[in-house]
Amino acid sequence: MTVKEFINLGIFEIVSEGSNPDRKITVPYCCDLLSIAMGRMPAGAAWVTVMSNVNTLAVASLTDAALIILAEGSVMSDEAVSKAKEKGITVLAAKLPVFEAALRVYKELNA
Amino acid sequence: MNEKLTLSYEVPADDFTRAGEASGSVKGMLKKMGVAPDIVRRVAIAMYEGEINMVIHAHGGTINVTISPEEIEMVLKDEGPGIEDIELALQPGFSTAPDNIRALGFGAGMGLLNMKKNSDEMVIDSTVGVGTTVTMKVYIK
Ligand SMILES: Nc1ncnc2c1ncn2[C@@H]1O[C@H](COP(=O)(O)OP(=O)(O)O)[C@@H](O)[C@H]1O
Ligand SMILES: [Mg+2]
Numbered sequence: 114m115t116v117k118e119f120i121n122l123g124i125f126e127i128v129s130e131g132s133n134p135d136r137k138i139t140v141p142y143c144c145d146l147l148s149i150a151m152g153r154m155p156a157g158a159a160w161v162t163v164m165s166n167v168n169t170l171a172v173a174s175l176t177d178a179a180l181i182i183l184a185e186g187s188v189m190s191d192e193a194v195s196k197a198k199e200k201g202i203t204v205l206a207a208k209l210p211v212f213e214a215a216l217r218v219y220k221e222l223n224a
Numbered sequence: 225m226n227e228k229l230t231l232s233y234e235v236p237a238d239d240f241t242r243a244g245e246a247s248g249s250v251k252g253m254l255k256k257m258g259v260a261p262d263i264v265r266r267v268a269i270a271m272y273e274g275e276i277n278m279v280i281h282a283h284g285g286t287i288n289v290t291i292s293p294e295e296i297e298m299v300l301k302d303e304g305p306g307i308e309d310i311e312l313a314l315q316p317g318f319s320t321a322p323d324n325i326r327a328l329g330f331g332a333g334m335g336l337l338n339m340k341k342n343s344d345e346m347v348i349d350s351t352v353g354v355g356t357t358v359t360m361k362v363y364i365k
């Protein structure tokens with residue numbers, strides 16, 4: 114499933130649409146500790162996290178994540194949202210807990 | 225790509241919003257040069273962790289990157305407090321990061337290990353009270 118197809122399901126709120134709509138999503142990945150995410154996150158991941166600062170964006174971009182999903186109602190600062198838009202990173206948001214958000218991704222990827 | 229390309233970056237002290245700029249720039253450059261994605265990713269991860277360490281633990285510093293046809297060399301130099309026990313610092317989970325840094329998602333104590341895992345060679349040269357120089361190489365072939 115591509116980022117665009119996933120966004121179009123309308124499950125999550127769009128924070129930043131991103132500039133890579135045809136990017137393939139490989140797998141959901143959950144972790145809030147940036148160094149662990151940095152070391153372990155597979156390329157193309159849908160990264161579900163409650164960490165919503167600019168460093169989340171840096172890690173997503175450096176590890177080639179397909180998109181970020183902010184769970185638990187986590188909110189990005191305006192500054193971080195601008196940066197996400199500027200860098201073309203897809204960021205979605207949900208009230209769902211981390212596990213449930215990742216499960217939704219998993220189900221859609223394996224539907 | 226026959227000759228060497230050298231890139232230099234200043235890593236500002238205590239500025240988390242800019243940490244990742246140097247590694248991001250090198251990543252973009254390598255991608256453009258057609259270096260294999262897996263290698264680009266390893267360089268980006270290793271360098272970002274080093275960059276973050278310079279911001280968190282060492283009041284910033286400088287990074288010099290040399291790209292040659294055979295390898296990418298990163299030299300990260302700071303004049304911070306130095307590392308007292310390098311063996312211990314390399315242990316997974318060991319961290320001296322304060323709580324405000326942990327609240328940002330850092331301080332898992334995995335950084336040096338990530339750097340080691342993602343590079344083909346890593347040498348840490350550190351003197352307490354003088355500073356730390358970390359040299360990492362990632363082979364292209
Ligand atoms: N450039 C540096 N200058 C001084 N100390 C450092 C430096 N890099 C790492 N350290 C020390 O090594 C420890 C482990 O580093 P690391 O594995 O990156 O974990 P973390 O950054 O999450 O604490 C740090 O907590 C710190 O005490
Ligand atoms: Mg670190």
